[in-house]
Amino acid sequence: MNQIKCIVAGPRGKMGSEALRMIEKDEQLTLTGCIDRKYDGMNVKDVDGLPKLDAPIFTDTEVCLQEVEADVLIDLTTPEFGYKHTKLALEHNVRPVVGTTGFSDEQLEELRSLAAEKQLGAVIAPNFAIGAVLMMQFSKWAAKHFPDVEIIEKHHDQKLDAPSGTAVKTAQLIQEERNTHKQGHENEKETIAGARGADFDGMRIHSLRLPGLVAHQEVVFGNLGETLTIKHDSHHRESFMSGVKLAATEVMKLDVLVYGLEHLLD
Numbered sequence: 001m002n003q004i005k006c007i008v009a010g011p012r013g014k015m016g017s018e019a020l021r022m023i024e025k026d027e028q029l030t031l032t033g034c035i036d037r038k039y040d041g042m043n044v045k046d047v048d049g050l051p052k053l054d055a056p057i058f059t060d061t062e063v064c065l066q067e068v069e070a071d072v073l074i075d076l077t078t079p080e081f082g083y084k085h086t087k088l089a090l091e092h093n094v095r096p097v098v099g100t101t102g103f104s105d106e107q108l109e110e111l112r113s114l115a116a117e118k119q120l121g122a123v124i125a126p127n128f129a130i131g132a133v134l135m136m137q138f139s140k141w142a143a144k145h146f147p148d149v150e151i152i153e154k155h156h157d158q159k160l161d162a163p164s165g166t167a168v169k170t171a172q173l174i175q176e177e178r179n180t181h182k183q184g185h186e187n188e189k190e191t192i193a194g195a196r197g198a199d200f201d202g203m204r205i206h207s208l209r210l211p212g213l214v215a216h217q218e219v220v221f222g223n224l225g226e227t228l229t230i231k232h233d234s235h236h237r238e239s240f241m242s243g244v245k246l247a248a249t250e251v252m253k254l255d256v257l258v259y260g261l262e263h264l265l266d
């Protein structure tokens with residue numbers, strides 16, 4: 001089995017630390033470096049709370065990419081730095097696997113062009129949970145028959161971006177199946193701004209942020225006399241790790257950027 005050498009950006013975060021625990025147990029993935037905001041020059045195994053993995057930590061992404069041997073950079077940071085890390089990884093011929101959400105359409109297109117130019121695989125997946133990918137695919141299917149839909153996404157209150165990457169991706173998939181139209185009463189008026197949620201091509205997205213939540217979404221379809229709700233819950237961040245592993249192995253076979261884990265599933 002070919003070993004896949006990985007850099008993880010954001011190793012002390014909720015997702016990054018879960019990714020290190022997954023790599024520690026995995027037979028194919030090897031951690032060769034980390035990119036963090038702190039602990040430059042230290043080793044992962046010497047940082048309290050991190051798994052006992054032998055890999056250097058860098059605060060400078062370029063230096064990390066120059067000094068560390070790596071096939072894949074797994075980014076689990078913030079929208080601002082995730083974009084910078086992805087671009088730098090491609091420039092250094094390292095394949096990005098990106099869970100970080102909140103990229104703009106322009107940023108995604110720029111990264112797609114760069115990956116194509118370099119003929120390098122890249123995976124950007126707003127949700128690595130297999131159940132969430134199915135929820136999005138089922139929603140796309142349902143939209144063929146139920147053109148009226150609203151999305152309710154619920155996340156922990158430390159989340160930076162709203163709506164969630166998953167909600168945006170779901171809306172994009174539904175958009176491929178339905179004609180643009182405004183929902184609700186044609187004369188409806190918000191008496192408090194934002195009451196009807198964000199407007200994505202006429203469908204509404206509602207974002208809840210509460211302590212106690214991890215990552216949850218309901219896609220609610222309405223038709224005459226009936227509703228259909230497609231719902232997914234991530235109760236623990238372990239739910240994302242089989243998708244991270246899948247992306248880190250499959251990205252080695254790609255020479256373009258794919259947006260969404262569905263491109264890697266049968």
Ligand SMILES: NC(=O)c1ccc[n+]([C@@H]2O[C@H](COP(=O)([O-])OP(=O)(O)OC[C@H]3O[C@@H](n4cnc5c(N)ncnc54)[C@H](O)[C@@H]3O)[C@@H](O)[C@H]2O)c1
Binds near residue numbers: 011036128129
């Ligand atoms: N795709 C998915 O399945 C999925 C699942 C969960 C979270 N996410 C996304 O992953 C990202 C991280 O989520 P989280 O819950 O782990 O957040 P978090 O705040 O717990 O972790 C982010 C980490 O990034 C680090 N960081 C920030 N700037 C950095 C930089 N310049 N260099 C290196 N590290 C830096 C922070 O120190 C922090 O440890 C978010 O964008 C979130 O939306 C995606």
Ligand SMILES: O=C(O)C1=N[C@H](C(=O)O)CCC1
Binds near residue numbers: 126156
């Ligand atoms: O915890 C988060 O932040 C998550 N973000 C993703 C999104 O924006 O869709 C998915 C799951 C968790």
